[in-house]
Amino acid sequence: MMRCRLSRLVIQETALAKRSLEVNQAEFNRIAKRTSQWPPVSKAPRACSQEEKRLATINTRLLLEANRQ
Helix, strand or coil, X not given: CHHHHHHHHHHHHHHHHHHHHHHHHHHHHHHHHHHCCCCCHHHXXXXXXXXXXXXXXXXXXXXXXXXXX
């Protein structure tokens, strides 16, 4: 009887740990999505040179592609 009860406790703890991991992963993904969205280059707070705009656009595309994978 004690062994059966212990087995159930282990199963419950494993399920709780798995659920906690899923919640943490979901929270991480939510935060990662929110923080990886950069404002468009055209709405930058200061004037940028054409070269800076081009590099920012390339960097944004690379970040978006990395997030899709």
